[in-house]
Each structure stands twice: as structure tokens, then as C-alpha cells.
Amino acid sequence: MSAVIEIEGLRKTYRSVRKGRRVAVDGFDMLVEAGQVHGFLGPNGSGKTTTLRALLGLVTPDSGRMSVLGEPAPERLVRVAGRVGAIVESPQFFGNFTGRRTLRLLAVAGGVPTARVDAVLEQVGLHERGDDRVKGYSLGMKQRLAVASALLKEPELLILDEPANGLDPAGIREMRDLVRSLADSGVTVVISSHILAEIQLICDHVTIVSDGRRVAAGPVREVLAGFDRHECRVRVTEPERAAQLLREVGMSVAVHEGVLAVGGAQEPELITRTLGEQGLWVGELTPIRPDLESVFLELTGSTPHPALPRQVGGSVLPAEEADTPMIDLDVTGDRGVGA
Amino acid sequence: MNLVRAEVERLAARRFAQLMLVLLALAFVITAATTVVGSHRPSARELAMAHAEVTAAINSMEIEHERCLAVKAGQVPPDENAYLPRDCSELDPMLREQLPVVADYLPGVFVFAQQAEPLTVILIAFLLLFGFLVGASYIGADLNSGGVVNLLLWRPGRLAVLGAKLGTLLGVMVLLSVLATVVYLGTFWLIGQTAGLPGQLDGEFWQKLAAGYGRGLVLVLLGSVLGFGIATLGRHTSAALGAFAAYAVVWELGARVVFEILDVARIEQLMLSTYVGAWLTGRLELFDGSACSDGPGFAVCDGTYTVTAGPALAVLLALTGAVTVAAFATFRRRDLI
Numbered sequence: 052m053s054a055v056i057e058i059e060g061l062r063k064t065y066r067s068v069r070k071g072r073r074v075a076v077d078g079f080d081m082l083v084e085a086g087q088v089h090g091f092l093g094p095n096g097s098g099k100t101t102t103l104r105a106l107l108g109l110v111t112p113d114s115g116r117m118s119v120l121g122e123p124a125p126e127r128l129v130r131v132a133g134r135v136g137a138i139v140e141s142p143q144f145f146g147n148f149t150g151r152r153t154l155r156l157l158a159v160a161g162g163v164p165t166a167r168v169d170a171v172l173e174q175v176g177l178h179e180r181g182d183d184r185v186k187g188y189s190l191g192m193k194q195r196l197a198v199a200s201a202l203l204k205e206p207e208l209l210i211l212d213e214p215a216n217g218l219d220p221a222g223i224r225e226m227r228d229l230v231r232s233l234a235d236s237g238v239t240v241v242i243s244s245h246i247l248a249e250i251q252l253i254c255d256h257v258t259i260v261s262d263g264r265r266v267a268a269g270p271v272r273e274v275l276a277g278f279d280r281h282e283c284r285v286r287v288t289e290p291e292r293a294a295q296l297l298r299e300v301g302m303s304v305a306v307h308e309g310v311l312a313v314g315g316a317q318e319p320e321l322i323t324r325t326l327g328e329q330g331l332w333v334g335e336l337t338p339i340r341p342d343l344e345s346v347f348l349e350l351t352g353s354t355p356h357p358a359l360p361r362q363v364g365g366s367v368l369p370a371e372e373a374d375t376p377m378i379d380l381d382v383t384g385d386r387g388v389g390a
Numbered sequence: 391m392n393l394v395r396a397e398v399e400r401l402a403a404r405r406f407a408q409l410m411l412v413l414l415a416l417a418f419v420i421t422a423a424t425t426v427v428g429s430h431r432p433s434a435r436e437l438a439m440a441h442a443e444v445t446a447a448i449n450s451m452e453i454e455h456e457r458c459l460a461v462k463a464g465q466v467p468p469d470e471n472a473y474l475p476r477d478c479s480e481l482d483p484m485l486r487e488q489l490p491v492v493a494d495y496l497p498g499v500f501v502f503a504q505q506a507e508p509l510t511v512i513l514i515a516f517l518l519l520f521g522f523l524v525g526a527s528y529i530g531a532d533l534n535s536g537g538v539v540n541l542l543l544w545r546p547g548r549l550a551v552l553g554a555k556l557g558t559l560l561g562v563m564v565l566l567s568v569l570a571t572v573v574y575l576g577t578f579w580l581i582g583q584t585a586g587l588p589g590q591l592d593g594e595f596w597q598k599l600a601a602g603y604g605r606g607l608v609l610v611l612l613g614s615v616l617g618f619g620i621a622t623l624g625r626h627t628s629a630a631l632g633a634f635a636a637y638a639v640v641w642e643l644g645a646r647v648v649f650e651i652l653d654v655a656r657i658e659q660l661m662l663s664t665y666v667g668a669w670l671t672g673r674l675e676l677f678d679g680s681a682c683s684d685g686p687g688f689a690v691c692d693g694t695y696t697v698t699a700g701p702a703l704a705v706l707l708a709l710t711g712a713v714t715v716a717a718f719a720t721f722r723r724r725d726l727i
Contacts (some may be wrong), residue, residue: 065725101727108546109539110725128546137543143536147405160396161544200540 054118055208055239056083056106061115063101063263075101076112077263083241083256088234090254090271091243092343094351098263099243103139103212120208133161136206138197140213146186150177150196153185154203163203171199176225190217198226202233209233212243227253251343261351271343278341278349283319285311285326286335293331300325312339393545397558400537406527410520414570417516421509422577429500429586440495447490451483493589502582503589506575506599511670513574514606521563521614522630528559529618530627539726552721556618556714563614567607605669605699612710619713622721637662653680656695662709668702 058081065073076098083089093099104110106117108125117124120131144153154168172178175195180188188196194217201209211230215223223246230240230253244250250257250271257274259267267274287293290311294304300321303314316322316338323333401407432440458478460466468474479485493501529552532538538551545551582588589595620630642661649657658664658676668674674697681693 065727104725104727107543108548109542110727111723125546132544132546135543139539139543142540144540145400145403145531145535145537148403152403156396156400157540157544159399160393160541162392201543204544 053085053121054082055085055087055120056081056241057116057118058082058102058106059116061102061105061117062113063098063105063110064113075263076105079115079260079263080265081258081268083239083258085239086234086237087256088230088240088242088254090250090257090343091241091260092245092247092250092257092347093243093260095245097260097351099260100140100212101263102260103137103210103241103243107135107137107139107210109139133204134207135210136201136204136208137210138201138212138214139210142193142197142200144185144193144196147184149182149184150188150192150199151181153196154200157200158203161204167203167205171202174202174229175199191219191222194218195222198229206238208239208241210241213245214242215244215246215249223249247342247344247347257343259347259350266350267346275341275343275346278346280314280339280341281316282339283313283316283322284335284337284339285313285322285333287311287326287331287333289331292329293326296325296329296331297322393551393554394558394561397554398562401524401528401558401562404524404528404531406531407524410524411566414516414520418570418574418577421512422581425500425578425581426585428498429581430498431585432496432499432587436496436499437492440492443495444490444492448483451481451486455481455483491590493587496587500578500581500586501589502579502586503591503595505578506595507602509578510571510575510599510603510606513571514603514610514670517563517567517570517606517610518613520566521559521610522617522634525559525563525614525617526621526630527627529555530621530625530630533622533625534627542726548722549718552622552718556615559614559618560611563611564607567610571603601672602670605672608703609666609670609706612706615710615714619710619717622717623713655680659697662705664697665702665705668697669699669706672699673697674702 058079061076061079061081062074063076065075067073079098079102081091081102091099091103101110105112105115106119106124108128111125119128120134122128122131148156151168151172154171155165157163158165158168169178169181172181175198177192177195177199180192185193185196194214198211198214201211214226214230218226227249230242234240242250242254254271256269257267257271258265259274267277285293286309290306290309294306294311297304297311297313302316302322305312305314313322319336319338322336326333454472455478457466457469457472458474458481461468461474462478475481483489491504493499493504529538532541532555541551542548579588617630620633621627623629624633642663646657646661649660654660656676656678658678664674664676676695676697678693678695
């Protein structure tokens, strides 16, 4: 498959008199291939939006190489801009313009037939409210309008930064269906989001960024598989005895309130066999599969801790100043990003 | 072209621009209405009296001139109460820039030929304010609200986008200024025809009015570019307003006082308002008090100096050019976050 987005060694430092120097993205790599629905994940302040802004020519990176649809970005972005639809963070629109007028002006500026306006309003569920002023829209409606503006061009590549912001559960589901239908029609979609369950449902590939660096990338299935510790939850009579028996066959077992957490169970049937042979009957055996949330929290080190409030958007230390080296968890194994 | 079309529509749809247009129209209506109310068509008797007064005034001037010549020739003794210049040509009515006209002696009568120039200056002042504020708000609000980012996602050429915006602003300002002027002067011409006097509308009058208006239009465009440029540099409409207020208070008022205390020569030359005035009027005669302060007296010291339209335009162009280049250069590299 051909690369739609390629980013290599992207670095961006923000400097301000008040806040000093802050490295937002530090040697970041990303690869999105045609036809993918690619999730772009990272905690707040990890560099997601900066990366997307750099890719779209809105911020100037310090170094690195980027290309979009085969054209170097941002130098030749103008050549492919007509094929890329994007929303970055929460786009703002003039409050006293109607949704329809907002889209029509964008269509005129971009040389897109204005007939597309009604089609995209319908597509995002805003057709009935298209003639209302934007200032009367809810956050979710503004988000829909933003997505509509990105769809106007009938893009080959759609970049959506937090598209579910402000959407209610039904809206999130509609957005998911919309992305799926776009993907089915061959559009490559990149979604940055915090709603990990959604990403897991929608995306087939994922890139996870933490502190401005890529910490994992690849097909969602493979990323999750890399974190599968082959754990099972087992409910059984005589849990202490069962734990002893399972430890004897080389499994790690923890007992909590009568329930066993069994690790290293490559073949869950070994558990039932081992316990059954000793007359212990298993009441429940549930394989514990890692989900994107647990992988994300582990990779980004953002697991909530009751005693330590997590700080948002901290600066990335330059590699030579970092206390501990990054661990390369890139399951694709194509490019290490460790320090 | 599509971009310019869209920008024209965006500019026209802006609330602030619409509000300024309403204010412009309101100012027109109020000025025109008060003029109509305060003017009347002169009667034959009023006209005859005015003609008589003009004749008398010119005769009086001629008598003064002849008396001056006679005093200089030693034919009559000088009158201590009468003004006697060194050169009698100063009193020669034939050499006067402007002789008394009938309109001077018609109180309460609007005479278009006499009022057109000051009316145009008022219009230019309003258009200048309009251009500066709308220019600043047009880009400032767009930068602040994310409108520019939206546009750049569609048209990633930053200089082209900013250039299209500036070009649109200038085009709209030219069109609006011409349209407003036609309506404005047309209205007052009509008032002159119906409720006053048209005055002497010869070729010289129209030429002079057109030249003054042309200079005013250039000033309006420069003001629009300045507002646009400063707001681009400051990323906000208020940057332009703040810069204008700060300049007026700190430099035009504060620095002027300091310079006067320090006896700095030709302070007016350091003030932008001087160049605006010189460009608008074509020529500004100024007096430098410090030039004569050490001399024997004003009688022999000529502290006057002149700022003409050419250097004034050069200063205004240099300032506007510098701000514009800085705005484009900054916008080209700026992180839009």
C-alpha cells in the first residue's frame, strides 16, 4: 500500500518569553498508508495537535521530513490541499454566519462546487439546522460543521483532530458510522482522539505518542497482542489450593477475594485440565485481553494515581537531558524511536 | 479569483463592516439634513445686496492699495491707525488668491462650490477611520477566531491568502470610497441646486476638488493597509487600535510636550499628523519658534518652513510599506496555534 502520510524525525520547539522553551514534538515518526483508518493517540500536551498542525503547514517544525499524498509538506502542500480534508482542534467559525453560508464561502474559496454544501450538511446531520447562525449551535453541532467543512472537498485523506469533542453518545455513534462509511468508500482517515474505546472500534491502525515521541505504532490488533500477558480470571472452589496447583505447573497466580488472576496461561485449557484432574471444578474462566485504554495508559505513563495528580502538557526533556531512556515498544519494528 | 470572491463576501458579511457602513450613511443623512434645514434659496433682494457688498469690498481693497502706493510715493502722509505693509502688492486685489464672492455675503445659504472642499475632507476623514478599523478587524478577527487557519487548510499558500485579503480590502475600499463620494457630493450638489446656490462650478473648481479627493483616497488606502498590517502583526484587531492610541498619546501628545521643553527644532517634522495634513492639503506652512528664540526678534527672523505633498507621501508610503512587509514576513513564518 502507498504511504499517504510519512513523518520522520519531526521536532518542534515552542519558545516564548513568558514560558521559555518547550519541546512539543521530539523526533516523532508516523506512517499512514492508503485505506487505513488510523488512530492517533496521546495524552493532553503530548504533541498530537502540533504534529497535525505541522503536517498541514500551520506550524513550522525545527526539523524532520513530512509528506502528504506523496508531496513534501508543507512546501508542496498546495498541490494536494484539494485532496485533503482536515479539522484541527475545535475550529472556530463566525457566529453570525449560518452553517450553510460558512460552508458555501469555504467552497467558493476552495473552488469546490457549492452544490456539495447540501450534501455534506446532510452527511453530518445538520441539514435541518443549516440556515441557523453558528452562534446558536451547540459544541457538538459546531463539531459536525467542522467535519462537514472537511468533507466538502470529497477528500482522499481526512484528518480529524478530536472529532467527537462535544458530541453526545448518539453523535459519537453517528460519527463512527460516518468514518466507517468514508473508509469503506476508500478514504484514508486519521483520527486523533481521547475516546479510546471509539478508536478501538473504528481504527485498524494506531500510533501512540507520549511526550512528543512515538511509543507504539501498527495495526491495532498487533499493538494489543504485544501487551497480551495471557492472563485469565478464574473462579474456582478452594482457590488457595487451586493457586498452589497452578503455580506448580509454572503459572503465576494472585488470589484476590477468592478470584484467581492467572498469568502465563498460553493455553487456557491447561488451567481447566490441571484443576479438573485434582477434582477442582472451574466456575468461571475468562481470558483477560488488553484493551486500547490499558495499553495507552501503560505506554504513556498516564495511569491515574490517587496520590499524584497528573500534570498536563509538560515539556519534553531533550534526549541528552532525559533521566531514563525511552523504551522502544514499536510493534512494527520498522523504526526505533528510543533515545 | 475564487478566493477574492469569497473574501469579498466574507468582508461584506462582517457585522463590524456593516455597522461602520450604517454609521457612514447616518453621518451622511445627518449632515445633509442639517444643511437642508440651515440653508435657503436666496431671494433676488438678498442676491442684489450680496452683489453690492462684493463690489464695495473690492472697491475698498482698491482704495487701500492705492493709498498704500500714495504713502510710499510720499504723496499722502501715513495713517497711524491703518496697516501699511512693506510691499504694497500685498494689498493689490488683482494679486489676491481669492477675491470676495457673492457667497461670502449670503448668510444661511449653502453654496456648494464653497463647501465642497471641507465636505470632502470630512468624508475622507470618515473613510480613513472606516478603512483603518475595518482593515484591522477584517484580518484581526480572522486571525483570532481561527478563520485564517480554516482558510489555510483549503489554500495552504500563506502569502497568497494574506495578499488576497489585503487586495480584497483595498478593492472594496476604493469601490466604497468612490461610491460614497458620488452619493455624498451628489447629495450636496443637489442641495446647492434646490435649497442654496451651486456657486461657480468651473473647470478649475472640479480640477481642484478632484486633486484633493485623489490625495484623500490615497490616504484612505494607506490607512486601511496600516490597520490591516498592524492587526496582522499583533494577531488581533485591538493591536491596531492600541497602536494607534499609544502613538497618539505617547508620541503626538507626550513626546511633543517633551520636545517643546527641550526646545527641539521643527518638532512638527517628527509627527505623522504633519505628513497626513501636508499630503491632504498639498502643502503645509509651519512655524518653528525655536529658530527665532536666540535672534534679535521676529521682525528679522523667519522661522517658517514648508512640508509639501511629495515628501509627505514618501514618509507615509515608507511607514505603510515597512508595516506591510513586516506583516507579510511575520505571517509567512508564524506558528498558527
